Amino acid sequence: MKQLIARIYxxxxxxxxxxxxxxxxxxQGFFSMHLGNFRLDASAxxxxxxxxxxxxxxxxxxxxxxxxxxxxVTFSPEQDLFxxxxxxxxxxxxxxxxGLSIVESVQSLMDVPLVxxxxxxxxxxxxxxxxxxxxxAIPDRARKELLESPIFRNLxxxxxxxxxxxxxxxxxxxxxxxxxxQRSQLYDQRVxxxxxxxxxxxxxxxxxxxxxAKKSADQKVHNGIAEIRAVLDEYRPYGRLNLGGxxxxxxxxxAFIQNDLVVFGIGVFAFLILMLxxxxxEVRWVILPLLSCVYAGLLMIGLLGxxxxxxxxxxxxxxxxxxxxxxxxxxxxxxxxxxxxxxHPQWTQLELVEMTTRRMVWPCLYTALTTIIAFASLVVxxxxxxxxxxxxxxxxxxxxxxxxxxxxxxxxMLMRRGQPVESSTDFQFTGVLAxxxxxxxxxxxFLSLLLAVVSVYGVTRLVVENSFINYFDKKTEIYQxxxxxxxxxxxxxxxxxxxxxxxxxxxxxxxxxxxDLFGEIEGDKSDSWFTAYKIKRIKQVHDYLDSLPAVGKVLxxxxxxxxxxxxxxxxxxxxxxxxxxxxxxxxELRSSMIDPYISIEHDEARISxxxxxxxxxxxxxxxxxxxxxxxxxxLGIKPDEFKMTGMLVLYNxxxxxxxxxxxxxxxxxxxxxxxxxxxxxxxxxxAVIGIIPNLLAAAIILGLMGLLxxxxxxxxxxxxxxxxxxxxxxxxxYIYRYREEFGRHxxxxxxxxxxxxxxxxxxxxxxxxxxxxxxVGFSILVMSNFIPTIYFGLxxxxxxxxALFAALTLLPKLILVWRPF
Numbered sequence: 110m111k112q113l114i115a116r117i118y119x120x121x122x123x124x125x126x127x128x129x130x131x132x133x134x135x136x137q138g139f140f141s142m143h144l145g146n147f148r149l150d151a152s153a154x155x156x157x158x159x160x161x162x163x164x165x166x167x168x169x170x171x172x173x174x175x176x177x178x179x180x181x182v183t184f185s186p187e188q189d190l191f192x193x194x195x196x197x198x199x200x201x202x203x204x205x206x207x208g209l210s211i212v213e214s215v216q217s218l219m220d221v222p223l224v225x226x227x228x229x230x231x232x233x234x235x236x237x238x239x240x241x242x243x244x245x246a247i248p249d250r251a252r253k254e255l256l257e258s259p260i261f262r263n264l265x266x267x268x269x270x271x272x273x274x275x276x277x278x279x280x281x282x283x284x285x286x287x288x289x290x291q292r293s294q295l296y297d298q299r300v301x302x303x304x305x306x307x308x309x310x311x312x313x314x315x316x317x318x319x320x321x322a323k324k325s326a327d328q329k330v331h332n333g334i335a336e337i338r339a340v341l342d343e344y345r346p347y348g349r350l351n352l353g354g355x356x357x358x359x360x361x362x363x364a365f366i367q368n369d370l371v372v373f374g375i376g377v378f379a380f381l382i383l384m385l386x387x388x389x390x391e392v393r394w395v396i397l398p399l400l401s402c403v404y405a406g407l408l409m410i411g412l413l414g415x416x417x418x419x420x421x422x423x424x425x426x427x428x429x430x431x432x433x434x435x436x437x438x439x440x441x442x443x444x445x446x447x448x449x450x451x452x453h454p455q456w457t458q459l460e461l462v463e464m465t466t467r468r469m470v471w472p473c474l475y476t477a478l479t480t481i482i483a484f485a486s487l488v489v490x491x492x493x494x495x496x497x498x499x500x501x502x503x504x505x506x507x508x509x510x511x512x513x514x515x516x517x518x519x520x521x522m523l524m525r526r527g528q529p530v531e532s533s534t535d536f537q538f539t540g541v542l543a544x545x546x547x548x549x550x551x552x553x554x555f556l557s558l559l560l561a562v563v564s565v566y567g568v569t570r571l572v573v574e575n576s577f578i579n580y581f582d583k584k585t586e587i588y589q590x591x592x593x594x595x596x597x598x599x600x601x602x603x604x605x606x607x608x609x610x611x612x613x614x615x616x617x618x619x620x621x622x623x624x625d626l627f628g629e630i631e632g633d634k635s636d637s638w639f640t641a642y643k644i645k646r647i648k649q650v651h652d653y654l655d656s657l658p659a660v661g662k663v664l665x666x667x668x669x670x671x672x673x674x675x676x677x678x679x680x681x682x683x684x685x686x687x688x689x690x691x692x693x694x695x696x697e698l699r700s701s702m703i704d705p706y707i708s709i710e711h712d713e714a715r716i717s718x719x720x721x722x723x724x725x726x727x728x729x730x731x732x733x734x735x736x737x738x739x740x741x742x743x744l745g746i747k748p749d750e751f752k753m754t755g756m757l758v759l760y761n762x763x764x765x766x767x768x769x770x771x772x773x774x775x776x777x778x779x780x781x782x783x784x785x786x787x788x789x790x791x792x793x794x795x796a797v798i799g800i801i802p803n804l805l806a807a808a809i810i811l812g813l814m815g816l817l818x819x820x821x822x823x824x825x826x827x828x829x830x831x832x833x834x835x836x837x838x839x840x841x842x843y844i845y846r847y848r849e850e851f852g853r854h855x856x857x858x859x860x861x862x863x864x865x866x867x868x869x870x871x872x873x874x875x876x877x878x879x880x881x882x883x884x885v886g887f888s889i890l891v892m893s894n895f896i897p898t899i900y901f902g903l904x905x906x907x908x909x910x911x912a913l914f915a916a917l918t919l920l921p922k923l924i925l926v927w928r929p930f
Contacts, residue, residue, distance in 0.1 A: 115467060122515055123463055126522040133516055137404060140411025147410050148324070149366045150419035163762055165297060166754045170605055172290075174705050174715055178355045180277040180334070182206075182341065183593050186348035190218075190270055191248040196241065198347050199273060205340050206277055211333025216276040221261050222698060224676060225254040238698070259671040260702075263599035263662045272597050279333060279356065282326040288319040320417055327360075334360050353590030361587055365894045366425040373429035376889040378402070381436050381882065388878055389443065393527075397520050398439035402432045405512040409505050422895055423494035423824060424501050426902075431505050433886035434480065434835075437879035438473050438513040441842065444875040445469050450527045458526040462518050470514060472845040475789045476838035477510040482781035483834015487827060489777055495827060539873035542917040543866050550922040557919050560809055567812025573764040573821045576722050577602065580822075580896050592723060599662025600719030605755040606736075608650060608714040608746075610643045638709045639687035644670065647714050649744055650751075654718050659732050665716040666706045720757055729761045764822075778830045779804070782837055790844065794929040799840040800833075801923065802915030807832045810908040819904075824897035828904050835883060836912030839876045840920055846872040847921075851930045861928065865921050873917055880913040 487499030786796035890902025
């Protein structure tokens with residue numbers, strides 16, 4: 110089979126390079142037509158798995174209570190917030206924002222209902238409430254009311270009275286919302302009971318329409334945010350302003366991804382040119398590898414555009430990884446070709462290129478497959494952006510391998526035969542490591558064992574707790590806005606508690622009493638809904654949540670009741686009075702103050718709270734577990750009488766899945782690579798020897814993260830698997846060459862040592878060059894604005910340094926001790 114493949118390869122790629130290059134050009138031309146469809150995505154779609162039950166519950170809750178995403182602007186004026194000048198600035202800012210085409214409404218300090226501007230009965234207040242814009246509004250009295258308000262303190266105004274927030278609700282794209290809902294329903298049905306052929310076709314059509322609608326909606330939001338920022342710039346002379354909110358975070362994340370793609374790509378490309386020039390000092394060995402990298406990168410971008418596969422912040426480094434991996438394969442070919450030129454000056458160019466590819470195709474194939482296994486293992490993580498990254502790199506590695514063994518040899522066949530170069534068997538770095546292995550091998554084994562023990566201890570200290578705020582550089586507007594909201598305006602991460610309030614015996618209807626007051630009306634469920642039991646339960650849970658140190662702002666029906674009771678001289682309302690207030694409240698006030706917190710139709714109450722995400726000792730899982738336990742055991746609420754949902758639950762689910770995902774991905778990588786080594790070397794000892802140095806490198810990095818309290822996140826979870834998958838390439842190339850060269854020497858101890866020095870002087874150079882390429886390539890990721898990407902780059906680069914030293918010291922020492930040949 111191998112001979113047949115070699116014959117076909119010779120007759121096509123090597124014997125007809127122009128035809129081969131023409132075919133490659135046509136393929137590239139086809140995929141290049143789809144470069145314009147390449148898209149970036151930082152929305153919730155890119156972070157969550159469809160079919161997730163908590164996601165489903167969250168969407169249902171949002172629809173039922175008409176909650177939706179909004180932008181916020183925080184304004185800390187230079188003058189007193191309630192001075193005429195500051196209030197005028199808030200009013201003008203609100204009016205300008207309302208005039209933007211993307212904005213549906215703006216809620217500001219000037220718009221909140223004030224109920225303590227004058228004395229009066231509760232019914233008078235309900236009918237005659239006013240705002241700060243009223244001609245007779247008294248600012249000092251408004252300040253006192255708002256700072257004491259259970260509703261607006263830490264929502265519209267900070268507790269110190271120096272900062273106010275404006276909520277900006279954007280116009281919804283109806284087509285996009287309709288398609289999102291329809292798509293979600295079909296996804297849920299597919300998970301629950303499957304889809305028939307007609308429904309599958311419907312889902313396919315809906316998905317295609319959804320993608321286009323989302324592009325349009327995202328562009329509108331992007332343009333709208335740019336307009337909002339232009340308005341804010343006019344007011345910066347009057348105080349400090351920050352823009353925040355999920356739409357803004359999503360839009361800025363896309364800008365980060367774009368910047369990362371450009372910076373990583375240019376940075377890696379520039380380094381590769383420099384490295385190739387320094388190492389090989391010949392123009393052809395700079396141009397050929399770079400052409401392979403550019404070809405593979407553009408082909409992959411076109412493929413993603415054709416497939417409609419969006420790049421997220423997690424996969425934003427795929428271009429740099431493609432360049433690094435493609436380059437490492439090309440470097441191995443260059444080093445082997447130059448060695449053959451040196452050793453066989455009589456060979457023709459065809460013979461040289463053929464022998465280069467023949468000798469390198471199998472080790473490169475197996476290194477590609479092991480790296481593919483590493484990235485493919487990410488698909489079992491259960492985390493959507495990590496899964497997408499795994500599939501993307503799996504396909505990219507296939508493209509890189511095929512490009513290396515088709516384009517590079519094809520181009521090389523069009524060039525003249527290379528000239529012999531000075532032998533570099535005295536290459537200092539690998540020579541020193543060969544000497545260390547020979548003379549101090551026992552110390553290498555002891556140090557490796559010691560590092561392994563320390564790493565195991567460090568791994569036991571790994572945590573997954575991390576703050577979303579700390580994902581961003583402190584200079585970014587995302588960080589500054591979230592930090593201000595977290596510290597002054599009630600926290601950032603939302604959590605929802607839904608109480609199911611059905612009673613065994615509902616209170617008697619009070620329709621007759623209401624008829625006396627409002628005339629003859631048809632009774633409805635609201636007449637008997639506001640019972641003492643329900644109100645007590647809502648207040649009980651509200652007060653408990655408000656007492657937790659990690660909880661910032663809490664809003665529920667209890668917030669409004671506390672305002673009413675304050676107006677009612679501190680006296681609580683009975684069922685009749687509550688129904689009376691509800692019926693008599695103006696529709697505008699009811700829709701904003703009550704409807705977001707109760708569902709009379711479903712016998713539910715919603716309590717909305719926000720978590721102070723920047724607390725250094727915050728443990729999200731412990732907090733959620735405590736709330737769950739206390740609601741059941743301290744407040745006596747049955748598990749089926751409440752549900753927790755919201756972004757905190759979804760975020761915590763992702764964090765907690767990281768531990769399980771880490772175990773799963775490592776397990777898949779270890780099993781897959783071990784089997785691959787067994788197939789390649791047909792030797793259990795060699796498979797074990799090949800995996801140990803790379804497993805040690807991964808363990809040291811994970812242990813270091815545990816010892817330094819660096820938490821696992823969406824990026825760092827991939828380090829261990831990727832480290833093993835990429836670093837094992839060193840082991841494969843070294844063992845493959847060692848086995849190939851061993852037969853030339855005696856089979857005694859001296860033969861093992863001679864082979865060791867030969868391999869360090871030849872394949873050791875290629876391993877060193879490719880390792881440096883990978884190390885510097887990953888180090889370039891520190892230029893990102895996304896902190897997890899910086900950690901990913903630095904830690905992976907460090908892992909590759911450790912793997913390099915292990916491959917050229919620990920691995921050969923294990924060969925000397927085990928003598929597997």
